[in-house]
Amino acid sequence: MNTASAPVVKSHRYLREALQHADVRRLLASATRHETQHAGGRVTWHEWGKGPSVVLLHGGFGSWLHWVRNIDRLSAHFRVLAADLPGLGESDPVAQEHPSAAAVAAPLVDGLGQLLRHGERLRLACFSLGAVIGGQVAAAMRPRLARLVLLGPSGLGDLWRNVTTDLARRHPDMSREVLRATIRQNLQQSMIAQTAAIDDMAIDIQTDLVRQKRRLIGMPLSLSNALVSVLPDLAPRLTVIWGELDRYPTPDVPGVAAILRRRLPQIDVRIVPRAGHWVSYEAAAEIDPQLVELFSQTEIVE
Numbered sequence: 001m002n003t004a005s006a007p008v009v010k011s012h013r014y015l016r017e018a019l020q021h022a023d024v025r026r027l028l029a030s031a032t033r034h035e036t037q038h039a040g041g042r043v044t045w046h047e048w049g050k051g052p053s054v055v056l057l058h059g060g061f062g063s064w065l066h067w068v069r070n071i072d073r074l075s076a077h078f079r080v081l082a083a084d085l086p087g088l089g090e091s092d093p094v095a096q097e098h099p100s101a102a103a104v105a106a107p108l109v110d111g112l113g114q115l116l117r118h119g120e121r122l123r124l125a126c127f128s129l130g131a132v133i134g135g136q137v138a139a140a141m142r143p144r145l146a147r148l149v150l151l152g153p154s155g156l157g158d159l160w161r162n163v164t165t166d167l168a169r170r171h172p173d174m175s176r177e178v179l180r181a182t183i184r185q186n187l188q189q190s191m192i193a194q195t196a197a198i199d200d201m202a203i204d205i206q207t208d209l210v211r212q213k214r215r216l217i218g219m220p221l222s223l224s225n226a227l228v229s230v231l232p233d234l235a236p237r238l239t240v241i242w243g244e245l246d247r248y249p250t251p252d253v254p255g256v257a258a259i260l261r262r263r264l265p266q267i268d269v270r271i272v273p274r275a276g277h278w279v280s281y282e283a284a285a286e287i288d289p290q291l292v293e294l295f296s297q298t299e300i301v302e
Helices: 022-030 071-075 101-115 129-140 176-190 200-211 228-237 253-263 284-296
Strands: 002-004 032-038 041-048 053-057 079-083 122-127 145-151 238-243 268-272
Touching (some): 032 101, 053 129, 071 079, 071 284
Parallel strands (some): 238 268
């Protein structure tokens, strides 16, 4: 494992617009960067804070920036380790051309074996595509799992749909103003429910994230049942959080929540009113205290 101390701003080659924001620059400057190795190259992690470790896995087209509004609150209580999923952000893809969720998870499991302290329990929060991968991580590390929190999870088979097919498409000849308007429109259609929550930082982060070279095509994994298949074994240690207006669950969030509660009564299911898919950003003021509460519970009774 290689570890580089802050500052690490220059390492983020895909970032341009997001670096305009003081919060992004400050988080980069205060982070410790780690690289763990796998057959395809490296996984990049960023670390903040002290205390018990909390691991964050982002969503599709994403990077650690999906957690930009949550890191400060979490790092006041925990040592936060935010990964870039293999094939996204600053992490190299796995060797397979069309990897399974387990194959993408394997380098993260190996990396956590190096980054977690000896005997430390795993506290894991995952967003969207990250939930598919995180479910595999949690299953592989189940003896060490303390709590798994899934926010807007995909990988639910026929309980999840792709709503990105009707998004407005970007073109290289778009002006900056038209591009930003397109990103704003797409954020409201697929990620953030309330117009007022789509601020300049959300637009700039999303602009950078969708512009990065995609080396992990996550939609086949999101449309799979890879998460459903491991949920029964994880149910006693699992919390699922959705924004009420998340468009991906089908038929809708209350309907999917009811199905999961019926199938797996041990699961803790929570719904945040009036929020959309990127609930950790849109409703950070509601999500952060819940994450602190959940991850402060060190013992789970089965």
